[in-house]
Amino acid sequence: GENVEQHPSTLSVQEGDSAVIKCTYSDSASNYFPWYKQELGKRPQLIIDIRSNVGEKKDQRIAVTLNKTAKHFSLHITETQPEDSAVYFCAATYNAGNMLTFGGGTRLMVKP
């Protein structure tokens, strides 16, 4: 089955700096890669996703890149703000309607 590794497990940045979180996956058949943000005690919320037919997707301060050959994808957050502090999870699956395999999570702390 699919295996997703996520790094780093914790990330501390100064407000206004950029943050990058990286994930690798094992199953070359995976073609859908969502990212979720989870604040303490809350549900995971989708922030951005990418399908394997594109290499990059951007939504305001958030972007995701995908390298199918190397089987890794990354989340980039620019101009970080304190409200970006949360745990971020990457995930992978074959088609969006199938079970997700999650990475272990990255705790992002943005210091004001």
Add this chain to the structure above:
Amino acid sequence: GAGVSQSPRYKVAKRGQDVALRCDPISGHVSLFWYQQALGQGPEFLTYFQNEAQLDKSGLPSDRFFAERPEGSVSTLKIQRTQQEDSAVYLCAISSGRETQYFGPGTRLTVL
């Protein structure tokens, strides 16, 4: 996020008790997933329904775990003879087939 509710939000059980966790999606969501999220970890897949059919239960950790969705809407996850290692947040997610999964708020189960 408003597309699915879960109840109860918190459940404390004594070891050996049976518990039932409910997931109530708004209508029209064909696919329903259950995930288990242990403290500090990413969600892990338990089981998946397409309408009333349980298509994949490979993630259920033991035969003490049972899930149903008899009318293709509300789903119940039942855990018999709870053990301390069952303590976790149980998340329900819904999607409309090939679309993204959206999570409910979860039920935090604590087994004493």
